[in-house]
Amino acid sequence: KNVSSDIWTKFGLPARRIAKNRNRYETIPNYSSCNKCFQTYRFLDSNTSSIRDHKCPKDISSTQMQLKSFFTSSPTASSSSPPSRSTLISKVIKEKKEIIKKLFVRWVVRGMRPFQIISDSGLQAILQECLDIGYVFLGYMQTL
Structure with missing residues (x-):
């Protein structure tokens, strides 16, 4: 060559x-x-x-989170007073976002895919639809 x-x-x-x-x-x-x-x-x-x-x-930059620490990091401690409904919804959304992030990382790593795959427009369209469904569901839940 x-x-x-x-x-x-x-x-x-x-x-x-x-x-x-x-x-x-x-x-x-x-x-x-x-x-x-x-x-x-x-x-x-x-x-x-x-x-x-x-x-x-x-x-990897020294300031970038390592994959191992991403999976082993613990969620922040909650307060002792009973949380409001909006706080509970926010907590559920935050937990779901973390689950989705972890699923993406596992998908990319286990499939030996380049991390750039998450920038694909088709994948982003699918995810946007999921977010739209979640937004509608959240609006419905808040009216109950």
Whole structure:
């Protein structure tokens, strides 16, 4: 491969072992992998634009919450006085938002999907419909 782009300092060409000889490998054409996290992308005609958008999870900022702490963080303590109805509804909504976030993270991580998938317009349309349903349901609940 003619290495002309600086992206090749962060990406390499994945290889597979040749079955008959354990010490020999062949590169897998039209694929590249991050050298740190091994996320693999398909590319054609030396076009590196798709791999340039890669956000390596190994380069996480020190201020960004780690996945482990996200799942182990405890909810905030509640007050000792009985909560109002609107406080209860807010608490339920907050808990549901956290559940949805965790489900998204699990979906992305377990499926080895790029985190950018949550920016997909089709997925956002589905989620917006869910939010609209929730908004209507919340309005109905407040009138009871």
